[in-house]
Amino acid sequence: MIRRIHILLLAAALVYAPRVASAQLRVVTSTTDLYDIAKAVGGNKITATHIGEGYQDPHFIEAKPSFVLQLRSADVWAFVGLDLEIGWMPLLLEGARNTRIRQGGSGYLDVSTVIPVLDRPQGNIDRSMGDVHAGGNPHYWLDPQNGRRIARLFKTKFTQLDPTNSSAYDANARAFEARLNAAEKGWQADLAAIKGKPVVAWHTSWRYFAEYNGMNIVAFMEPKPGVPPSPSHLYGVIQTVKRTGAKAIIMEPFYDRKVADLVSKQTGIKILILPPSVGGIPGAVPDYFSLMRYDMSQLANAVR
């Protein structure tokens, strides 16, 4: 009798046992940048997929049911946070019905928690200020220092969920940082060329990039975050470009170039379509290093 109970218990344990440690961690990320860094740290110990594409506006991803299928078996859900994904993530997480990646679950990874956040509003805010994110500016991955922070966070999380492979994660994270250090040395001349140069940015998504490379954003094409350019605002941008001698309008590939063309026609300013994310220009920026290098050299050439 006791033996029979033991067998039953054993069977139950087998059925309900947590996933065995030898299996690969299944990681899903909201953006391609997080995906690329997760892959760099996880190596062949994880499988990774991403929801958004690099050439898509990350604020407006659709909560397609097919994404639910990706998420329902995920061990880690890594997202940018600071409300970047607020328009679609809640629907996907509810749809996925996966307790590991719900808030409070071991795989729920809000990457912004390790980032020193820019543009965090103080005092009262309301929506007359546009699409302000109460937690601060979420476009933080275009600063390599934040790239390192993201890599370290992945190392910590993967190690916690899969301790048997901790040495691999540690080695991969170190290798990532070493590669990034080397890449950074390669664009020092570009940094020097960019520093202090006046530019126009479409959205606040270039704030961290500017903090890193010292470019001086003298105007935004959007009058307020997320608010499309109005004619009167564009007229003001043109005046500012003329006054400051701004060299380039930096914009993502998913915004309407024709509006920037208007400003360019009036002022001769260059339009610089820069990918904000890995894969943002198909073929050109397949990983985080090439993304940073591409944006840095394109910008340097434009403002030199």
Added chain:
Amino acid sequence: MRITRYFATCLLLVASAARAQQPDTIRSRSKADSIAKAVRDSVELMNALGAAVADTTQRPTVPLRPQGGSTNPRLLPDFSAVGDLVGDLSPKGSTQPDHSRLGVREVELSVQAVVDPYFRGDVFLGISDLEKISIEQAFLTTTSLPNQLELKIGRFLLPFGKQNLTHRHDLHAIEYPYVLQKLLSDDGLKGTGLWGSRVFAPFGFFQEIQLTAIDRISPATDGLTTAEDVNKSLGGLGFSARLRNYVDVSEAANVELSFSAMTGKRDQPLDATYTTLVKGGSNSQFVPRDVNATIARQSTFGVDFTYRWRPLQQGLYESFILQSEVMHQRNERNPALPVAECPFGAGTCGVPAYAGPARDYTGAYVFARYQTGQRRFIGARYDYVQNPETNGRTLNAGSVYLEWFPSEFTKLMAGYEGLKSADATLSNRLLLQAVFSMGPHKPHPF
């Protein structure tokens, strides 16, 4: 985008012409100054926002939690309010139920939060001049069931067909399609009970089964009294099932084809009022009761199809949706009738005649919406339904809509509808709508 571009071009032309003609007038200079100031202000706003982080020029060393504490330390639920304003400029008078030309159709208040480690809670109250205050939805949703299972308990929009699951103010038209209004409910059919669902993908694409058991399939009809409660026997409860099938055709296009069915009992009229003896009170006595309705089974079946197209890179400016639903409602023809009692207890006096629907009804709509700019859409719908209110005579309608979102929190719509009802006369309706929502940013329904 075209309109913005047009205005921008005009403005630039006017502005440069003005400068060429009178380069030094104080007016044009002060205008340029004030606009330049607006730009500086927008940059300053960003900088002010940024100033919150102490000394951004110095790169901090790895902070453990640089953002500090929780963003919601008091665990407050999300509160929000939606105002749904409708103007009716139809040439022959208002076509609104309250005959208003300018009205507040509904205010919706909602409170939503995670309740505990096992449940999330959602409460939606609808307030309108006609219905006063009503519990639109109030349900718990499980958050930790295994095997892609989810259970809801409470009142919810019934998962039958596609658009019935969308709140009326979130539709891309001003009213529900007529087939929903006439065969389900004019402001969304709700059910109160249990909702169980499971996601699965045995064929590699998304599938979901949604089953409900609800108190009854329709609210009690005003003015109808039945001898027994509709849900007296468990067979009188309502049941529904929906199977969703979703496939990505390409990165930009996807298709959903789903099937729904529901069945239950509801009140239907008799040809006159009769008095019957019904069991009443606690002492099992039979008491007389004026009855003018009986209970009949009603079953509805539906198929819905949605095609969506939205190229990822141009998705801010371009998209297209084509949607259609077909519904068929079956009505029991010969339900059991209450036996009428003679006055003063003289035995059975006669049997009332059934005056409920003696036929089945079918209806459908086709809806298309095309995005013409970052925040502008045009839509059109064709409606067909065998109208139960006119004994199944057909109602046809064609409508077009302009939809504009000044922001994610406001929506303005204008709609024209040509409506051909049973007597074949065409009536024109001209509707305007403004919707605003306050509270936290909610996810965009897909």
